[in-house]
Amino acid sequence: MAVSGVRRIKLGSQGLEVSAQGLGCLGMSRISGTSLSESDMIALIHHAVDSGVTFLDTSDIYGPHTNEILLGKALKEGVRQKVELATKFGIxxxxxxxxxxxxxxxVRAGCEASLKRLDVDCIDLYYQHRVDTRVPIEVTIGELKKLIEEGKIKYIGLSEASASTIRRAHxxxxxxxxxxxxxxxxxxxxAxxxxxxxxxxxGIVAxxxxxxxxxxxxxxxxxxxSEDDFRRSLPRFQPENxxxxxxxxxxxxxIAxxxxxxxxxxxxxxxxxQGDDVCPIPGTTKTENFNQNIGALSVKLTPEEMAELESIASADNVKGSRxxxxxxxxxxxxxPPLSSWKAA
Incomplete structure (x- = not known):
């Protein structure tokens, strides 16, 4: 299906605006290393931006480190000003x-290293990739707040955080x-x-x-x-599930x-x-798959079709943990509570 344009949405309440669909870049630099062409991946990123998908998602652990370096190379020649750049720290x-x-x-060392690899002055959205259960979330967010004040990041994100952790951070x-x-x-x-x-x-990034x-x-x-594809170990991909x-x-x-x-x-x-506060970030390494993905923006679902899909995809219809x-x-x-950190 053709797409007439990628709409823009507001992510969160602090002013960040992104393309309604983003691009997950993990697969462009798989942890084990692949034969993917760097020039092809840069061309794909440029194609995405030219198509209106400007919300790019990476992490320091992707590669590790090589994905941020790839993004840094792709963002040269005036591209940086066109994108909303998200990366992560914490693993x-x-x-x-x-x-x-x-x-x-x-937190600080991770940010400095990512800025250098990405070759940018500021990261638009900086996520804590996973929550450190040994450090009160208030301490982590306090340091991120300092990075905002110093102009090194613009907005703070969390990944895989519980409701209580989100509330305390916020x-x-x-x-x-x-x-x-x-x-x-x-x-x-x-729930x-x-x-x-x-x-x-x-805002919610899926x-x-x-x-x-x-x-x-x-x-x-x-x-x-492949033999080193981490999905091999995921419960949902086991033969019995x-x-x-x-x-x-x-x-x-x-239905499709x-x-x-x-x-x-x-x-x-x-x-x-699910709503205008939700931005999915499908990843791909192929232009044809990317083009197909943005075609999803043109698919309109009725309430009846949504209900049908959700009845099919109920929790008890999926076997295996994620x-x-x-x-x-x-x-x-x-x-732990903030008081425990102060006492330490």
């Missing part, structure tokens, strides 16, 4: 082991956006996280809106996983055929229809 690899950090020294400095996993097969955030964001005037690619081709996706989840894809695909769109466009359109139980998510992101 550190030491001795091959991941560590979540939100202490002030790490009390220190307004949070502009919360990034969370939200799609037709991941809807647990609708508490999404209402909390809306109560506080915080990552993996295509179910980590599941809504592109269904269970066939697992056949294309995948066969069941394939039925969900088949039902979505049937009636609508004259692809199943991935339908899944993206469902996210778009992450392994040991992974840090919003469900285990509460931090």
């Amino acid at each position: 550190s690899f030491t001795g091959g082991k991941a560590e979540i950090r939100g202490d002030p020294a790490y 009390a220190v400095h307004p949070i502009t956006a919360v990034q969370l996993e939200w799609s037709l097969w991941t809807r647990d955030v609708e 508490e996280i999404v209402p909390t964001c809306r109560e506080l005037g915080i 990552y993996s809106p295509l179910g980590r690619g599941f809504f592109s081709v269904g269970s066939k996706l697992a056949e294309s996983f 995948l066969a069941h989840n394939a039925k969900l894809f088949d039902q979505v695909n049937e 055929q009636r609508k004259g769109c692809t199943p991935s466009q339908l899944a993206l359109a469902w996210v778009h229809h 992450y392994a139980s040991s992974m840090p998510t919003w469900e285990n992101s509460d931090t």
Whole structure:
């Protein structure tokens, strides 16, 4: 389906305006390294910006570090002024082991390093990628507030934060956006996280809106996983769960055929229809997939179609957790009280 233009939305209540759909850049620099052409990825980023998708999402852990360097190269020659640049800090690899950090020294060092790799003077939206449960969230946000005052970042975001963590953070400095996993097969955030964001005037950025690619081709996706693809370890892609989840894809695909769109466009359109405070950030490394993704903006769903999709995609219709139980998510992101930090 053709798209006549990418509309703009306000993200949060502090003045950030972004394209209604963003571009997740993780896949352009996979952690294990790939044969992807840097020039092709830069060309894709430029194509996205020229198409009106100006909200670009990266992180210091993507690569690690190489994704920010790639974005830095892509943002040369007048491109920087056209985009809303988001990156993240908070996951550190030491001795091959991941560590979540939100202490002030790490926050500042992470920002300085990202500014250098991105080769920019200021980051538009700076997220805490995962919450450090050892550090009161007030301490982390306090340092981010200083970075705003110094002109190094413009807006603060959180990723995979619980409702209580979001509230405590927002009390220190307004949070502009919360990034969370939200799609037709991941809807647990609708109970508490999404209402909390809306109560506080915080924008919502939906990552993996295509179910980590599941809504592109269904269970066939697992056949294309490389040996080092982290999705191999995700519970929903295990054989005992995948066969069941394939039925969900088949039902979505049937509706998409009636609508004259692809199943991935339908899944993206469902996210778009959640409200003008929601911005999905599907990722891709192929121009044709990008063009298909922005076509989702032209798919209009009736209340009846939304209800049909949501009945198909109810929680009990999806088998397997979205992450392994040991992974840090919003469900285990509460931090100690501020008083404990002061006493330390």
